[in-house]
Amino acid sequence: MEIRTRMTRPPLHADGVTLAYDKRVVAEGLDVEIPDRGFTAIVGPNACGKSTLLRALARMLKPREGTVLLDGKVIGELPSKQVARRLGLLSQTSTAPDGITVVDLVARGRHPHQSLLRQWSRDDERAVQAAMAATRVDDLALRPVDELSGGQRQRVWLAMALAQETQLLLLDEPTTFLDIQHQIEVLDMCAELHEQGRTLVAVLHDLNQACRYADHLIALREGSVVARGAPSEVVDADLVEQVFGVRCRVMPDPETGTPMIVPAARKAIAVRV
């Protein structure tokens, strides 16, 4: 039996991972824990290794050193379909096949639950309906995906990931290329999923949105973790300057009370320098 006093670690974490593409090392010796049932946002400037870290957590990138563990086992050694029933991914690079309908695309999210004999079970049908309802794309079910707007399309991809019915959901820049209305729509959906008990990890560009929606931040700069913790505890002007190199003021968001970053105006910089 486990010793009670031992710190229980969350189901998904990375221990001392060095991440690299061919020769280029992106991050060295990273330790990251994804709080169970939390909403974690990975933030940082461009090319700081945010997406790379997410890819490693989703077992798409094998760490050069160190390990990513899921439920105590090395993620790369688990059967791929088994991982896919535990952890879903909303990728940035998905392409919809020509002419595919919304419902057919969402249905492809059921792949990890299917086999040669079990190709379309009642569970599959129920999960697809539920995923489309949760992302409010059920009205679009029979429309070809290529005819949809960017915001609708992102909701369809989210529905596909939801149809996978995983407790963990990893989202790589889910709001990129969306206008503000659709960004909020997608993030509100993420918040709902979080409230329903899912563990979410999202790479986000907008620090204010990250502070509003996430309850755990991982701030990266040049491949190392600069800060981690609840947004209200870790985000201040110093951190923003350290991570993004931007002078700013941090004040409470009038809507939510979470930290809100207001970058310094150009003139003010000139005065200060």
Add this chain to the structure above:
Amino acid sequence: MSELAAIHGRPIRLAGGRVSTRIQPRPLIACGLLALATLAVAVVGVATGDFPVSPGAVLSALVGQGDPGTTFIVQELRLPRVVCALLCGFALGISGTVFQTLTRNPLGSPDIVGFQQGAVTGALVVITVLESGGTDASLGALVGGMITAAAVYVLALKDRRLSGFRLVLVGIAISALMLSLNDYLLSRARIEDAQEATRWLLGSLNGRTWEDATPLLIGCALLLPASLCVGPALRMLELGDDSAAGLGLRVERARVGLVALAVALVAVTTTAIGPVAFVALTAPQIARRLTRSAQPPVLAAALTGALIVQASDIVAQRLVPSTPLPVGVMTGALGGIYLIWLLGTEWRSGRA
């Protein structure tokens, strides 16, 4: 809900839900009609010619009950030819579907990206340089096709990802290279070798015997069952590498397996009947339009391929009385027209 069933499919569940699938009516009907049409042209192929045989006589000849002359014509002269045509069409249709899906490009098909030309180079090297022929030439074609495929695949990889567009460009370049190499090999060949070699320049079913059909039959017996199970992997890979991996597919392994399978399918057809052009290119596209489904149309493309090859062979045999043309001339002509149409519409829709 009925509209949903028509597009999304009607669920079928057996054995208390342990076995389940969904059937989309339109692809099912399309496959049924294609199978009937293929059967019809196969029967025409066996029954007609210089010595017409009634369908009834064909049947009794097939089961060995007819008169010896008819039985010989049906079983030894016409049947191997039709079997070769159907199997090759079937294999080319599947191979084309796999490649076009992997490259996400209707031009990413084995006949465009040089695999068949590479196979021809292999055969020509055996005939003109090693001065051998027969089975050795077939082996040469197999090796030539495989080497070309490996070269194109490796050159098309970028950061360990397969770029469909790069594969098409690299493939067209390699194809041109192989064509000029083939011309060079032919130009320095002895006249009798050149004659043997011409059989490899255009796909032809003329004079196919059971001896020619045997390697094809063995190859297809091994490859076709595997081919009909590629659907799920193709459906995942279509969504992009990351999404496919996220849905639990081992992307690299699946892709290498699919490429190997598709290349092997082309290789066995090329060794059996030579480089039949444009079937792998056109069959999946026609099948997709017939099934009107977003799923890669593996079975429908296989049937379409068989239909195209067999129908083309009948036309090629009869078009010029007294001079049967190689089937590759017909499929090439059909495919050429199709290609012009494809490029025209793709350009108009601004995608090519």
